[in-house]
Amino acid sequence: MSVLSEKLQNYLHEIGLYERAAALMYWDLATQTPDKGVGPMQEALSYFSTKAFSMWTAPEYEQMLRTLQKPEEFEKLSPALKLTVKRYLEDYERNKNIPQDFYTAFVTESAKSEKAWEEAKRADDFSVFAPHLEKMIAMTKEKLSYTHPGKDPYDVLLDQFETGMSTAAVDRLFAELKEGLIPLMKRIAAAPQPDVSMAYGHFDIDRQKRVQELLLKYIGFDFEAGATGESEHPFTTDLSMRDSRVTNHFNEKECVNAFFSAIHEGGHAIFGQNIGEEYEDTCVSVVNMMGLHESQSRFFENILGRNINFWVPVYDEICKLLPAFKQISMEDLNRIMNNVHPSLIRTEADEVSYCLHIILRYEVEQAIFRDNVPVCELPALWNDKMEELFGIRPDTDAAGILQDMHWSDGSFGYFPSYLLGSIYDGMYLQAVKRDLGDVDELLRSGRIREITDWLITNIHHNGSMYTAPEIMKRLGLGELSAKPLLDYFNEKYAKIYNL
Amino acid sequence: MSVLSEKLQNYLHEIGLYERAAALMYWDLATQTPDKGVGPMQEALSYFSTKAFSMWTAPEYEQMLRTLQKPEEFEKLSPALKLTVKRYLEDYERNKNIPQDFYTAFVTESAKSEKAWEEAKRADDFSVFAPHLEKMIAMTKEKLSYTHPGKDPYDVLLDQFETGMSTAAVDRLFAELKEGLIPLMKRIAAAPQPDVSMAYGHFDIDRQKRVQELLLKYIGFDFEAGATGESEHPFTTDLSMRDSRVTNHFNEKECVNAFFSAIHEGGHAIFGQNIGEEYEDTCVSVVNMMGLHESQSRFFENILGRNINFWVPVYDEICKLLPAFKQISMEDLNRIMNNVHPSLIRTEADEVSYCLHIILRYEVEQAIFRDNVPVCELPALWNDKMEELFGIRPDTDAAGILQDMHWSDGSFGYFPSYLLGSIYDGMYLQAVKRDLGDVDELLRSGRIREITDWLITNIHHNGSMYTAPEIMKRLGLGELSAKPLLDYFNEKYAKIYNL
Numbered sequence: 001m002s003v004l005s006e007k008l009q010n011y012l013h014e015i016g017l018y019e020r021a022a023a024l025m026y027w028d029l030a031t032q033t034p035d036k037g038v039g040p041m042q043e044a045l046s047y048f049s050t051k052a053f054s055m056w057t058a059p060e061y062e063q064m065l066r067t068l069q070k071p072e073e074f075e076k077l078s079p080a081l082k083l084t085v086k087r088y089l090e091d092y093e094r095n096k097n098i099p100q101d102f103y104t105a106f107v108t109e110s111a112k113s114e115k116a117w118e119e120a121k122r123a124d125d126f127s128v129f130a131p132h133l134e135k136m137i138a139m140t141k142e143k144l145s146y147t148h149p150g151k152d153p154y155d156v157l158l159d160q161f162e163t164g165m166s167t168a169a170v171d172r173l174f175a176e177l178k179e180g181l182i183p184l185m186k187r188i189a190a191a192p193q194p195d196v197s198m199a200y201g202h203f204d205i206d207r208q209k210r211v212q213e214l215l216l217k218y219i220g221f222d223f224e225a226g227a228t229g230e231s232e233h234p235f236t237t238d239l240s241m242r243d244s245r246v247t248n249h250f251n252e253k254e255c256v257n258a259f260f261s262a263i264h265e266g267g268h269a270i271f272g273q274n275i276g277e278e279y280e281d282t283c284v285s286v287v288n289m290m291g292l293h294e295s296q297s298r299f300f301e302n303i304l305g306r307n308i309n310f311w312v313p314v315y316d317e318i319c320k321l322l323p324a325f326k327q328i329s330m331e332d333l334n335r336i337m338n339n340v341h342p343s344l345i346r347t348e349a350d351e352v353s354y355c356l357h358i359i360l361r362y363e364v365e366q367a368i369f370r371d372n373v374p375v376c377e378l379p380a381l382w383n384d385k386m387e388e389l390f391g392i393r394p395d396t397d398a399a400g401i402l403q404d405m406h407w408s409d410g411s412f413g414y415f416p417s418y419l420l421g422s423i424y425d426g427m428y429l430q431a432v433k434r435d436l437g438d439v440d441e442l443l444r445s446g447r448i449r450e451i452t453d454w455l456i457t458n459i460h461h462n463g464s465m466y467t468a469p470e471i472m473k474r475l476g477l478g479e480l481s482a483k484p485l486l487d488y489f490n491e492k493y494a495k496i497y498n499l
Numbered sequence: 500m501s502v503l504s505e506k507l508q509n510y511l512h513e514i515g516l517y518e519r520a521a522a523l524m525y526w527d528l529a530t531q532t533p534d535k536g537v538g539p540m541q542e543a544l545s546y547f548s549t550k551a552f553s554m555w556t557a558p559e560y561e562q563m564l565r566t567l568q569k570p571e572e573f574e575k576l577s578p579a580l581k582l583t584v585k586r587y588l589e590d591y592e593r594n595k596n597i598p599q600d601f602y603t604a605f606v607t608e609s610a611k612s613e614k615a616w617e618e619a620k621r622a623d624d625f626s627v628f629a630p631h632l633e634k635m636i637a638m639t640k641e642k643l644s645y646t647h648p649g650k651d652p653y654d655v656l657l658d659q660f661e662t663g664m665s666t667a668a669v670d671r672l673f674a675e676l677k678e679g680l681i682p683l684m685k686r687i688a689a690a691p692q693p694d695v696s697m698a699y700g701h702f703d704i705d706r707q708k709r710v711q712e713l714l715l716k717y718i719g720f721d722f723e724a725g726a727t728g729e730s731e732h733p734f735t736t737d738l739s740m741r742d743s744r745v746t747n748h749f750n751e752k753e754c755v756n757a758f759f760s761a762i763h764e765g766g767h768a769i770f771g772q773n774i775g776e777e778y779e780d781t782c783v784s785v786v787n788m789m790g791l792h793e794s795q796s797r798f799f800e801n802i803l804g805r806n807i808n809f810w811v812p813v814y815d816e817i818c819k820l821l822p823a824f825k826q827i828s829m830e831d832l833n834r835i836m837n838n839v840h841p842s843l844i845r846t847e848a849d850e851v852s853y854c855l856h857i858i859l860r861y862e863v864e865q866a867i868f869r870d871n872v873p874v875c876e877l878p879a880l881w882n883d884k885m886e887e888l889f890g891i892r893p894d895t896d897a898a899g900i901l902q903d904m905h906w907s908d909g910s911f912g913y914f915p916s917y918l919l920g921s922i923y924d925g926m927y928l929q930a931v932k933r934d935l936g937d938v939d940e941l942l943r944s945g946r947i948r949e950i951t952d953w954l955i956t957n958i959h960h961n962g963s964m965y966t967a968p969e970i971m972k973r974l975g976l977g978e979l980s981a982k983p984l985l986d987y988f989n990e991k992y993a994k995i996y997n998l
Contacts, residue, residue: 017543017546017547020539020540020543021520021523021524021543021547024520024523024524024527025520028523028527032726032728033726033738033742034721034722034723034725034726034741034742035723035724035743036721036722036723036724036741037724037725037738037739037741037742038743040519040738040739040741041519041738041742043516044516044519044520047516048516048520147795176619206705222533222535223533224532224533224534224535225533225535225536226533227531227532227533239536239539239540239541240536240539240540242533242535242536242539243532243535243536243540291905340929356787378792438828
């Protein structure tokens with residue numbers, strides 16, 4: 001290793017310390033900071049984030065990257081460091097063009113906009129949020145004019161959350177999916193619907209937590225390299241390479257949702273816990289490709305968790321830990337967790353209609369950034385698309401365009417990642433079957449860890465070394481396609497709904 | 500406020516941010532960092548502690564203090580800032596004389612010594628710890644030769660944990676106490692001993708936690724300004740002026756100990772939660788006087804908590820939250836929590852014999868620093884003193900000199916703070932009775948908050964503005980004396996043991 005590359009890694013390591021402080025404060029704020037301690041904790045979080053940002057934009061740092069970029073230095077670098085110099089120089093180039101004043105204004109406006117969104121949602125009043133949404137759209141466009149002058153804004157937004165993904169690629173995949181999903185949804189709607197009332201009752205929260213622990217261990221979450229907490233919305237955060245934490249939100253009246261949140265966040269965390277240690281202090285250990293990350297949480301949640309065989313080895317143990325769970329038989333559970341039906345709220349949707357929720361958002365984002373549809377027309381556009389895709393229309397904006405927080409802080413282009421994750425999962429599933437055999441049988445016989453190990457070896461270990469299309473190639477799966485996901489849905493739900 | 504004093508406060512505020520990061524990491528390490536995340540978290544803690552230390556020792560900081568010390572600037576300052584300039588300049592003067600190399604060596608040796616102590620205790624082998632203890636003693640003496648050249652080392656050590664306390668003062672108080680306690684212990688030992696077997700059973704830990712919450716609320720812990728966690732040893736830490744956190748350690752077989760730990764740590768936290776906000780970014784908001792701090796935790800734990808009337812308003816509620824607690828009647832509880840008897844382990848001792856445990860340590864520390872007794876002779880000295888004070892002799896060093904960790908990291912002079920706290924409590928109790936009336940009656944009738952409010956007004960609000968002797972004067976209680984504590988013990992235990 002050259003002296004200079006060591007210097008770069010030490011520098012990245014130091015940024016990591018500031019980011020660890022900020023991440024720990026974020027975790028603490030979400031899970032345990034008491035009300036009156038929130039202000040001081042937020043102040044400290046913001047202080048250390050700013051310190052990290054100033055290190056990311058320091059001229060001294062640029063100098064290191066530029067020197068390492070020179071051919072005679074570059075050729076001596078490891079593949080991970082080559083990628084690091086390349087990616088971080090691109091990031092640096094973009095960020096340095098953002099005027100400091102604009103950056104500060106953007107951060108301030110985001111915070112205001114988030115608060116306005118909360119209020120608007122609570123009051124079910126879009127007009128409270130509209131001026132802020134307008135501003136976030138305008139500022140996002142302005143930001144992109146600095147970082148990516150002359151490029152299509154929405155292409156850039158997609159690429160930002162999923163490296164290498166363009167509107168053309170996403171258009172093709174989503175169109176393929178939409179075409180297959182709408183008829184499937186209709187056939188399911190025409191079939192007899194299950195009784196799922198046994199999902200509701202009284203489920204002791206302390207005991208739900210013990211089930212969560214069981215489920216996390218079962219899927220391969222390493223409690224020596226992770227921890228759990230409680231927060232308003234479930235999330236995962238990595239505090240270091242072997243410290244991935246998940247949160248959950250529990251409800252005394254219903255427990256199945258929390259179990260799936262645990263499996264979902266557990267999937268994110270297992271990814272974080274298994275990135276190769278040799279990638280520490282390189283860009284490879286940081287996975288900002290959200291489609292790739294979601295593909296892992298959703299593989300555990302949907303492909304494995306919503307397969308009834310997943311529950312065979314643990315059902316009795318769960319009933320022991322949470323006696324109230326006995327009211328839900330295995331057959332009931334299969335219907336509850338695979339209860340496909342049109343619904344208004346994305347986060348409560350089944351795995352099939354979930355895809356349509358994302359496609360709706362993708363189309364509205366295009367309307368915003370491509371067609372410049374005015375903000376005041378967006379609620380009606382949303383509702384029209386709900387009718388088109390689901391055949392239902394929200395009564396309120398709170399259950400319509402105001403339901404998600406993503407746009408309030410400017411995270412345009414994030415939604416598609418969720419669905420890209422599922423599309424990747426359809427493809428991974430093919431490879432898992434090819435390499436390990438029948439998944440139902442693996443799950444039923446308690447061999448889920450073989451699947452986890454496959455994911456670790458083929459995906460997690462490599463961190464962000466490869467983009468999703470590269471991973472598919474390495475796995476011999478060819479071009480990205482939504483067909484495997486559609487095939488999986490069609491086969492699975494034909495059985496469940498006797499189609 | 501002058502521009503310069505504002506600059507000083509901003510500087511102290513920034514140090515506070517680094518210390519907040521370090522404190523949060525400490526809290527996290529103790530309560531939830533997973534094993535494999537410990538290394539990175541410790542590294543970050545050490546990084547931010549060092550940043551804070553370098554700000555405490557920066558020439559720029561000294562310059563600010565020196566300028567503010569000049570009469571024309573000093574007279575413009577608030578009392579809290581006057582104290583801040585005075586105290587912090589003294590600290591600065593001392594710390595600047597410690598050679599950087601020595602400081603680093605001391606920190607490194609402490610860490611090694613702590614580990615060696617753990618191993619020695621586990622293996623019950625003093626010889627593993629002896630060379631490290633020798634080194635910690637020598638290094639402590641060396642450190643004091645830099646910070647306080649020419650002064651008596653043990654005097655300095657005492658003063659370090661309890662500002663204004665000298666060996667002469669402590670000698671007088673402890674002698675007074677020892678003289679009264681030994682006969683009391685003998686009289687109690689001669690009385691019939693209670694059956695306390697009902698203290699053991701099966702007590703669900705999740706339910707013990709609910710009782711903890713009840714007890715903390717009951718004594719006045721503000722959950723909007725604090726949080727709870729679990730750790731190997733209970734402790735309290737303040738993350739900001741309105742964010743005081745307590746931990747506890749639960750045992751399924753016995754719950755009374757954990758309840759008293761909760762009340763004890765709750766007392767520390769209530770102090771932190773109620774320091775006047777106007778003292779932010781001054782030395783007054785930082786309470787390093789450990790005797791003063793212990794006086795608050797011990798007032799709640801012993802003076803209030805070990806009074807059976809404390810439990811009258813909450814007993815039924817506790818039995819509802821923790822049904823297993825019903826096996827302990829109020830009369831049983833009174834005997835369990837006031838079961839005075841000679842014992843080997845300080846942390847498990849009753850409030851009377853606890854005092855003798857501290858006096859023993861105080862005498863051994865004097866043997867070390869005054870009489871230069873060689874380390875190899877200390878285990879026997881410890882055991883001899885156990886026989887003298889308690890009439891029992893430990894079979895092992897693990898239950899003797901190796902039981903406490905304090906000396907392993909060089910915290911010589913800390914032990915006396917615990918007992919000073921109790922001595923202060925005896926005096927506060929007089930003032931509480933004078934100002935609020937009969938304490939038994941206040942507790943029995945559920946008016947404990949009036950006592951908490953008295954403590955807040957007379958002690959907590961002022962932070963470290965006043966030393967313990969100054970507080971006593973302000974309360975009209977005269978010179979420090981152990982007599983009130985002795986009177987309290989004599990009266991209380993005469994009743995309980997029918998002496």
